Amino acid sequence: MSTVNLAHPKLRFDAITKSFPPSAKETCSTIVLDDLNLSLEAGDFLVVVGPSGSGKSTLLDLAAGLSAPTHGKVLLDGSSVSGPGPDRSVVFQNYALFPWKSARDNIILALDAAGIDRREHTAKADQALNLVGLQQSADRYPHQLSGGMKQRVAIARALSVEPKVLLMDEPFGALDAQSRETLQIELRSLWQRTGMTIMFITHDIDEALLLGQRIAILGTSPGRVVDILDLPFAADSNIDTIRASADYAALRQYIRASLTPRNALHNGGLS
């Protein structure tokens, strides 16, 4: 953990425990996250990588204010998060665009929900679409857009309200390999251009290495931070350079090993 602790990190998970009450089949409650600490500085691009069941989506929901921690606090600029707000935007895996609204109107709905002046809606929406290169498709409905274009609209919608933190929940998981890579490149350049703070959830190690500036590795049952890596790649290096570097393979190997459940490793050693 080489993070410099400033007075107020942009986003901070402070001793977070999240448990869900017992369901009909179980007798005791499930602890999803246990005493988790994690900080993002302004301008950080933090990728949270973890196997399924590590509570990474729960972590994102907590940051978004969609659910509340059982213990601990989520702090944004030093003040406690108590619910959703326009200072944080979420991009979901399955786009979550409203199919009855055009690309532009999807963005305008978000601007309206964020309480932005009605007169600025169209200009801001078009500006956001411009940012992701979709100014031509403003009047199209989601079903008229490809998966990659839908996710671009969703990113534009998230950025339009100028959030302090962009939260992305496996946003490229549903895309074909080619669109995924295109969007990874675009997101990286968007981050370089805007310097925004991004928390990005994925289970894809390559994606984590190509996008992140830092990687937080989560372990399972209960979810907790196993390790935090500062990536050695320069912020302005492109994806091909990163992939070709010697560090890449070594880091990839290391993260894979960290993500493998301990008992599986143990069994492997015995046989």
Added chain:
Amino acid sequence: MNTTTYNNVSEAPVLLRPNKRFGIEFTASRKTLRGAFGISILLILWQVLPTVGVLDPLFVPPLSHVLTALAQMAHNGQLWLHTSSSLSRVLPGLGFALLVGIPAGLFVGTSQTLRETIGPALEILRNTSALALLPVFTLLLGIGQSSKIAMVFYAAIWPIFLGTINGVQSVDPLWIKAGRAMGLTQQGLFTRVILPASLPSIFTGIRLASAAALLVLVAAEMVGARAGLGYLVNAAQLDFDIPQMYAAIFVLSVIGGGVNFLLQRVEHHLTRWKSA
């Protein structure tokens, strides 16, 4: 490099668009033509089969005789009398069903507890034939206008109510999550996410309801009324005025088909965002 990849991705669908549009218009007009052709065949058979004697013209008079009877009724005011009488029952019944069914469905749809509590009871009520209840309505409300409106209301409310519940229930939870994440209030979530997302299902319910309303109306008018298209069908048959009977049936079909067509157009307009 980056820009090239991106341009390819975003331009390809734009190039496809004019073709696709043309394709849709083309199929739509061909569809209409085919439908018109099917209806013409039906009408020609109606004219030809009785004329050549395949069907007994006494029981199934040719279309031309029926249209003559229809013209006569239109001329002497009978047609309007009976049609307006029927409409004065079906429109209020359907209207009340909409006014009650949609808000009630929206309310029940949002609460799982409520849904689970009244669900089985609803199934029983819905499956109780409105026709079986005809004597009950007559008993309670007499044989006047109100009992017929009440019957139409009863027949129409279930499809609307259940269609609305179903619509609310099947709203993609991800849309609600996205709406919440944007900071929409409960009310905003309802009017801007849940309601538009439920609209297709609500409209299916309305169309089913209008068909059910007409069905029940005719039955009620046959049993106890002195005017109305259902009464006319029955009375004409008793008078052995067979062309007039078919004329009344014909009007009922046109009303039913017309209402369905109108609702489909409105539905299509309101839900044009759905993929074709």
